[in-house]
Amino acid sequence: MKNNSRWLLPLFAMLFVLLPFAASASASAEPLEDIRQLIRNYYVDDVPESVLQQETAQEITKHLDPYSVYMSAKEYQGFVNGIEQRIIGIGVVLKEDVKGIKVTSVIPKGPAERAGIQPGDVITHVEGRGLVGKSVQTAVSWIGGPESTTVSLVLERAGQTKPITMSITREVITMANVESTMLGGNIGYIRLNSFATESATEVNQAIQSLPSAEGWIVDLRNNGGGYITVAQEMTGFFPKAVGAFRIKEKQGKPISYKAIAQPNKFSAPTHLLINAYSASASEMVAAAVKEQKLATLYGQTSYGKGTMQSMFDFTDGSVLKLTTARFYSPGGQAVDKIGVKPDVITEKEAELEVSHHAQLVGKWQGYKAFPKLSKVATTKKFTVEMNAAMNWNNLDKGAVQLIQLGGAESAVTIEVTDDRTLTVTPKKPLVSGESYVLAIHPRWKGNNDHSMKQGIYVDITVK
Known part of the structure; x- marks a missing residue:
């Protein structure tokens, strides 16, 4: 599965975030006075009366932050549709x-x-x-x-x-909100596209579907957020997670929220992918994961939307989405207008490849890295030459793996050239512009019955 920076058509607003509750407000043909009072009571910052006395809800909310908006019933349904994919x-x-x-x-x-x-x-x-x-x-x-x-x-x-x-x-x-597959080298990959109602259930199912995973990559790139409880649930997939985030409303002290433990866990080394379009609930999870050292973050600094919105619904179906709080990491680190910085900064669209490569090399402790092969042909054959005569009678073909980074293992054929040399041929052409890694695992024996002492791998790019 090759999946770089991912975009859907049309791209739903990146800033869909939190629906912690929907409080009812009395309604009339023009709920303007109700809107004014809700802003006075709940908006995260004080608002001048000169703003509140504007003649329409749209004129009032345009003076607030970008995430506070008055929506018709149809517009609100579109908002929810975006979260639910x-x-x-x-x-x-x-x-x-x-x-x-x-x-x-x-x-x-x-x-x-x-x-x-x-x-x-x-x-x-x-x-x-x-x-x-x-x-x-x-x-x-x-x-x-x-x-x-x-x-x-x-x-x-x-x-x-x-x-x-x-x-x-x-x-x-x-759209499928949760996507999962097994990448080459038994690395489980799970992508969450939105923090939607059934996300935790679907991630639990995804983990169960990949029982042989020896590492995990959790992808939150371009995920603009969703429901606040799902951020707690997502943090609960990490075995040592305790805190999820802190929330500070207009009045009162910050309140800490704990991770909600899940029945299935990321029980092997885990990476979390983020980019500049990972926002809100994605940043909640990323901040908690980084601060508690639950996984290694790869990518670019996230969007920096550290505010929470509440929904106030009216009897005509219209809704006021209002910023009512700011959120912080479990330890109190701010996110708003700052974002979450990854542990490993990567180039844009290279996050998955870099993470996958690191997962593989992490498994291959003690292997020797050979010089990189750059811009090879899509029809490239690889020659493996040993430094001693080998016993190929019981050739373990599983000792050779050709893995597309960010994708699956590529099937190969192995032919013996002589007592020191093998030819490895991909069964299908390599993909132009993509990267691979060829690994030789230490499973072969020489004519002296001595086993290979060290595995090797070589990085490959295809022209």
């Missing part, structure tokens, strides 16, 4: 590419899959606008749009000389 789009996962924006995967049965879009396709134009040099965020905003509307795309596909033009209708898509 119900989105409107075409169903693709994207990353930046020199030729435009590359499709890294396609959502099964979604509009893009039905239209024939394939992983590896590069979107070069949206509605006639070029994507070369544009960010994924820009592509998301151009490709996204209302349900049942269409978007025109131009794509390039490997092996085809002419561009492909197609028009796709946007639809409601329910």
Whole structure:
């Protein structure tokens, strides 16, 4: 499974955060006075009366922080849909590419899959606008749009000389909130896309589905948050977790919240991935994990949204989302406008590769690193030459592993060249632009019946 920086279409607001409760307020045709009083009572900072006396809810909230907003019933449903991973789009996962924006995967049965879009396709134009040099965020905003509307795309596909033009209708898509797989080398990978209602249940199931994992990578990149209790539950997957976070409301002292222990745990060495779009509840978990040394953080400093929102609902279905508290790490470290800095800073979109490599090397204690092979051909064959004559009669082919970083183990064939040399040939071509590691485990014996003393590995990049 190769999954770099991941974006959905359309990209739901990165700042979806916490719904700790929904208090009812009396309503009228214009709940303006109720809104004013709720802000006086609960908004995290004092607000001047001159602001509160504005004539509409929108005019009032625009003077507050960016996360406080008055929503109609329809807008609120869209907000909840985003947290629960119900989105409107075409169903693709994207990353930046020199030729435009590359499709890294396609959502099964979604509009893009039905239209024939394939992983590896590069979107070069949206509605006639070029994507070369544009960010994924820009592509998301151009490709996204209302349900049942269409978007025109131009794509390039490997092996085809002419561009492909197609028009796709946007639809409601329910995304998997928790994704899991076993990466090469028995490293369990779990991605959480939002802190949604059933997230803890689904993560428990994901851990159970990977019983042979010898290490874990938990991915919170681009996760904008969700429900506050889910942050407590997620922290509870780490065996030694005690605290989850602290909350300080407008009035009163900070209150500490403990991690909620889960039936299944990340019981092997664990890495946590974050980036600049990991926000709110993601930062709660990251701050708790880093402070209590529960896992090693990889990536870039997180967004820095250390505030909590509460929902106040009115009888007409409209909702006031209001910032009512700031949160801190269990030990009291601030997050707002600061973010959480990883233990290991990586380049953007390299987080998974770097983490996977570190997990593998951590397992291969005492192995010798050979010089890196750079820009090899996709059809590359590898020659393994021993420094002594070997007994290949009982050749253990499991002693050779070729692992795509961020992905699965690649199947290989092994042929004996002579009593010192083997040829390792991948059964499928290597993926252009990706990185691999070839490991030789010390399971072979020489003609003198002496076993290999040391394993080796070599890092590989494909041109």
